[in-house]
Amino acid sequence: MTSSRTQAKLWYWQRASAMVMAVCVLGHLAVMIYAVRGGLSAAEILGRTHGSRLFASLYTLLVLACAVHVPIGLVAIAEEWAGWRGSKVTIGAGLFSALIAIMGLRAVYGVVAA
C-alpha cells in the first residue's frame, strides 16, 4: 500500500511528465503527418532518423516521459474501474513502466543507431 505522500508525489510526477509530453507529442504528430505522405517506407523513415542526435534525444525524452506517465494513469483506471487494490497494482504498474522504457529505448536505438 503506497502512503499518501507517495501518492501525492506520483500525482505531480504524472503532471510533470504530461507537460514534457505535451511538447514532444505536438512534435510527434507533426512528424507523423509529414512522414505518412506518399506512404510509409522503412527507407524514408530510417533515412531521416539514422544518426540524428536531435531525433535520438527528443524521442528518448518522450519514451522516458511515457514510462512515467502511462503507468500512473493505468493505476487510477485499475483501482477505480476494475476495483483492483494493493501491491499487485503497484507491481504491475512498475513492470509496465519497465516494459515501456526498455522497448521504447530499444526502438529509438533501432531507428537511430542500428
Added chain:
Amino acid sequence: MTRINDFRARNHPAYWAFVVHRVSGLALAAFLPVHFWAMGLAIQGEVALDGFLRFTDQALFKFGEWGLVLLLALHMMGGVRILLVEFGPWSGLRKNWIAGTLGFGIATSLAFALALIS
C-alpha cells in the same frame, strides 16, 4: 446497499471530456508496446521494418493509424486542459478548452487523413 449514478447525471461536457481522456489514454497505453516492437524491427534491418510496413498497407490498418492519431490529439489537448484547470488561475471547468480539444482532434486527424491519401 448504495445507489450509483447513471448516464443522466453524467451527461455534461466536463464528464464527457474525462471519459474521452481516460479511454483514449487506455487505448494508447495498449498500443504503445506494439508500436515500440514494430519500430524495434529496425534492429533486424531495413528489410524487416519495411516488410512490416508493407503488411500494414491495408485499409484496416490505415484506419487504425488514423484512429490512433485522433486519440493522441484528443488525449494531449484534453490533458493540457486538465493542466490548466489544476495549475492555472481558476477559470471554471474550461469548457472552451473542451471545444478546442475537439477542434484540434478533428483538425489533426483530418490533416493526417489527407496526408494518408496523398
Added chain:
Amino acid sequence: MTKNLKVKIWRGGKEGGFATFDVPRQENQTVLDVVTYVQRNLDPLLAYRFACRVGMCGSCAMTVNGFARWTCRTNVSKVEKDGRLEIAPLSHLPIIKDLVTDMREFFDKGARAKGQFKGKQNRQDEFARVDPKSKERIAANAGIECIGCGVCYASCDVVGWRPEYLGPAALNRAWTLVNDVRDIQQTERLKVVAGDAGCNSCHSLGSCSERCPKQIEPTAGIAGLKMLVAMAALRGEI
C-alpha cells in the same frame, strides 16, 4: 399541463425498487410537495427527510430524474418529462429506508479532512485582523456557504469508485480552512487531504461544481489543494 403526475419513488432499504404513484398536478409544485402528498394521502409508510422546506438546510436532497437536487427548490415543471418523475435517495450513501440515507460517512469524512477550525488566540487577545480583499480570504469565502447537503458527494463518481475518497464537500471545507490565516493545523490538514483518499483522486469530472445548489465549485478548491499538497510533498513537509 397533465392532470396527474406519474411518480416513481424508491421504496425499500438494503433491497428495494420503484413504486409508482399518481399525484395530482398543481400550478406551482415542488418535488418535495409531491413526496409530501404521497406520504400524507397514498402511502403513510414512505420515509423521507426535510426540514426548512425553503432551501436553507439541505435536508431534502434526493435524486430526481437521475440528478441530485434539493427537492424543496425543484419545481416540478422544471424536471418532469411527459408528466413523469423518478425520485430516489441520494447516491453513494447507505439507504436506511426509502428516500432516507445514512449520512454518517459523509460527515465523518468532513471531520477526517480536518474540517474543524483551530486557532491559537483566546478571548484576552486582540481580534485577528484578516483582510477581506486578500487572496486567501476571497478563496475561502467562495466555499464557506456549504451547508453539507450531500448533493456534490452524491454526484461525484470518484466517490462511487473509491470508498475511501473524502469527497468534494469535505475537501472544499478543508480548502476554506487552509485559506484561513488564523488556523494552526495547516500541516496536519495537508497530510490528510493528500493522496488517493484526498485531493489527488479528483479527476475534475466537475459534477460537483455543476450540481452544487449554492454554486460552490469544489473542483476549484480541490485544484488549489493539489497545488499546496504538491509543494508540501516536494519540500518534505507531508
